[in-house]
Amino acid sequence: MRKKVTVVGAGNVGATLAQRIAETELADVVLVDVVEGVPQGKALDLLEAGPVMGYDSNVTGANSYDATAGSDIIVITAGLARKPGMSRDDLLAANGDIVKKVAQETAKRSPNAVMIVVTNPMDVMAFVAMKASGFPRERVIGMGGVLDSARFRTFIALELGVSVENTHAFVLGGHGDSMVPLPRYSTVAGIPITELMKKEAIDKLVERTRNGGAEIVSLLKTGSAYYAPSAATLEMVEAVLRDKKKILPCSVWLEGEYGVKAAFAGVSVKLGAKGMEQVVEIKLSADENAAFMKSVEAVRAGCAKFM
Numbered sequence: 001m002r003k004k005v006t007v008v009g010a011g012n013v014g015a016t017l018a019q020r021i022a023e024t025e026l027a028d029v030v031l032v033d034v035v036e037g038v039p040q041g042k043a044l045d046l047l048e049a050g051p052v053m054g055y056d057s058n059v060t061g062a063n064s065y066d067a068t069a070g071s072d073i074i075v076i077t078a079g080l081a082r083k084p085g086m087s088r089d090d091l092l093a094a095n096g097d098i099v100k101k102v103a104q105e106t107a108k109r110s111p112n113a114v115m116i117v118v119t120n121p122m123d124v125m126a127f128v129a130m131k132a133s134g135f136p137r138e139r140v141i142g143m144g145g146v147l148d149s150a151r152f153r154t155f156i157a158l159e160l161g162v163s164v165e166n167t168h169a170f171v172l173g174g175h176g177d178s179m180v181p182l183p184r185y186s187t188v189a190g191i192p193i194t195e196l197m198k199k200e201a202i203d204k205l206v207e208r209t210r211n212g213g214a215e216i217v218s219l220l221k222t223g224s225a226y227y228a229p230s231a232a233t234l235e236m237v238e239a240v241l242r243d244k245k246k247i248l249p250c251s252v253w254l255e256g257e258y259g260v261k262a263a264f265a266g267v268s269v270k271l272g273a274k275g276m277e278q279v280v281e282i283k284l285s286a287d288e289n290a291a292f293m294k295s296v297e298a299v300r301a302g303c304a305k306f307m
């Protein structure tokens, strides 16, 4: 039996993710959106690309949730995206209501699924989804760190003129302006970038990474990034469906790790068939720890509105 992934929100991120899943034949996809005809139309279009691209994944679209029953993974991308000048937190109230409903409706029909939350402000929306679904923390995971570290990796590769495949980047904290890229754990072919670049050069890359989302928003003017976000989500979907036990930076509910209790924050986790199978803790310097705690507090403040 093929695996089944529900993608709620058939907008830029959701539809591009559906395309990536179909093209890699990872699973059948059900696209759900509130706009009548859009998920059905995009799903049919994707299905009709199959003969040319050579995939047999089934892609269906719907405006209700019955077709999502029995999904292995639910990806939530439903909501409003940022416009120029808007912060992720501006999206808080509107997207909170949407994510709550989506999590309830999907969890009811797929009680054993792993839920991946993309909608911004993502860390807070992951909390809303965990509460609304009633799922354990292992099965509600926020996507942000993989994207942030992909951006950091891109900038490192550009700066040093090396393959992106040689780069690894470590980003902790919330997926927002307070994210904490960690240069000494970011490497090129195993060599920490702190040995390859001057501090000023690294600081510039860190700043560009922090503003990575806003940089795209200001160029696009309408809407926000979706190629890299959907690619990052695909990596998480694949890690779960293939039980890869991949270590990736994801937002999860912390229960004492890093000395943090009862808050979502981006940390390195092991992703496999059960969802988040382990939080991988690293030693932080005093400065790094302070930046991480500041980031956690920023997420907590957002979550407080949904307690």
Ligand SMILES: NC(=O)c1ccc[n+]([C@@H]2O[C@H](COP(=O)([O-])OP(=O)(O)OC[C@H]3O[C@@H](n4cnc5c(N)ncnc54)[C@H](O)[C@@H]3O)[C@@H](O)[C@H]2O)c1
Residues within 6 Å of the ligand: 008, 009, 010, 011, 012, 013, 014, 032, 033, 034, 035, 077, 078, 079, 080, 081, 082, 091, 095, 098, 101, 102, 117, 118, 119, 120, 121, 122, 143, 144, 147, 175, 223, 224, 225, 226, 229
């Ligand atoms: N976590 C990340 O790293 C990251 C990266 C990129 C985008 N995002 C976020 O992902 C979300 C989607 O971004 P996008 O570019 O695809 O936006 P988009 O506007 O292109 O798509 C959003 C879709 O959600 C649908 N929608 C709205 N309310 C819904 C509901 N109640 N049920 C089902 N569908 C509903 C809309 O009709 C629309 O098609 C935004 O919140 C954006 O900020 C997060």
